[in-house]
Amino acid sequence: xxxxxNTGGKQYKMAVGDTVRVxxxxxxxxxxxxLDQVALIATDDAIVTDPAALAAAKVVCRVVEQDRAxxxxxxxYKKRKNYHKTRGHRQYYTALRVQDIQA
Numbered sequence: 547x548x549x550x551x552n553t554g555g556k557q558y559k560m561a562v563g564d565t566v567r568v569x570x571x572x573x574x575x576x577x578x579x580x581l582d583q584v585a586l587i588a589t590d591d592a593i594v595t596d597p598a599a600l601a602a603a604k605v606v607c608r609v610v611e612q613d614r615a616x617x618x619x620x621x622x623y624k625k626r627k628n629y630h631k632t633r634g635h636r637q638y639y640t641a642l643r644v645q646d647i648q649a
Contacts, residue, residue: 547590549647551605552583560605560644570638573609579642581605587649594649603649607642614638 548561554569573579584603587594594600614636622631 547647548588549584549603549605550586551581552585553581557585560607560647562644562647565610565641565643566607567615567639567641569640570612571609571640571642573612573640575609575612577609578645579607579609581607587647589649603647605644606646606648607644609640610643611641612638613641 548559551558551560553571556569558566558568560566571579582604584600584605585595587600587603594603615638617634617636620633620635622633623629
């Protein structure tokens with residue numbers, strides 16, 4: 547059984563026991579978070595995509611970690627203009643462990 551959840555402007559496929567890195571959620575480590583924007587639930591015998599049936603569905607997760615991802619380099623360059631600029635960026639993320647999918 548798995549679910550597809552919308553959070554942080556992206557969609558994530560989650561199954562029970564998975565650890566997923568999502569956009570930063572304001573919650574402390576060890577807190578329980580309920581994600582209620584479920585787009586799809588798939589069981590062994592059926593796939594549910596009906597918005598009316600998914601209105602009460604939610605995915606219960608525990609916050610495992612609040613951290614920042616590895617640094618990426620952003621390099622801007624214009625040829626023959628002596629212009630180049632290097633910047634770095636580290637994105638904040640929240641690591642969630644899926645505990646339960648309630649359909």
